[in-house]
Amino acid sequence: KAGVTQTPRYLIKTRGQQVTLSCSPISGHRSVSWYQQTPGQGLQFLFEYFSETQRNKGNFPGRFSGRQFSNSRSEMNVSTLELGDSALYLCASSPQGSSYEQYFGPGTRLTVT
Amino acid sequence: SQELEQSPQSLIVQEGKNLTINCTSSKTLYGLYWYKQKYGEGLIFLMMLQKGGEEKSHEKITAKLDEKKQQSSLHITASQPSHAGIYLCGAGRNTGKLIFGQGTTLQVKP
Numbered sequence: 001k002a003g004v005t006q007t008p009r010y011l012i013k014t015r016g017q018q019v020t021l022s023c024s025p026i027s028g029h030r031s032v033s034w035y036q037q038t039p040g041q042g043l044q045f046l047f048e049y050f051s052e053t054q055r056n057k058g059n060f061p062g063r064f065s066g067r068q069f070s071n072s073r074s075e076m077n078v079s080t081l082e083l084g085d086s087a088l089y090l091c092a093s094s095p096q097g098s099s100y101e102q103y104f105g106p107g108t109r110l111t112v113t
Numbered sequence: 114s115q116e117l118e119q120s121p122q123s124l125i126v127q128e129g130k131n132l133t134i135n136c137t138s139s140k141t142l143y144g145l146y147w148y149k150q151k152y153g154e155g156l157i158f159l160m161m162l163q164k165g166g167e168e169k170s171h172e173k174i175t176a177k178l179d180e181k182k183q184q185s186s187l188h189i190t191a192s193q194p195s196h197a198g199i200y201l202c203g204a205g206r207n208t209g210k211l212i213f214g215q216g217t218t219l220q221v222k223p
Binding site (some may be wrong): 004 | 213
């Protein structure tokens, strides 16, 4: 089975712009979770989608949003980028949900200048 | 303070030596997960522990869960350079969310 894929792998954006990141889960997995990883804050949970519905949400501002499509692929959007949004964004898929083992993609490295 | 505390934060060992990484939760555990990450890359799932007293092994890595202490340990026997990386513990919460410790950076000197 192919693993979790994320596109793009690297991205450079300017403050104030918006960005969309994409995640394709492992075939058959219905849950996709998104995380932000920074040196200062570590790995922090953004949100989880299951069957096209947001099931859990972390403590991030409304500029961070996501969605899931009927084929379980997910996108994450960040509007009005700030310098502090520079991070590695990881998505993980699970057959049932975030309370089970998750399989992570390679991440998207976002740099905001 | 972190809900999941890992210790030590970093570790440098000589190849062939054993080592232990600890993960302590300040809240009730609903499953404990260990992952390994190469810098700047995704996380690789190592093991999941769900029951108190549970112990799992994979190659030279053993993880144990002490539910009463809300603590897990990851032990590597006869470390090799391939074991180098960042080890993260993750814990399920009754909200359904998964939270992570800050990670332990392991360097193995040949």
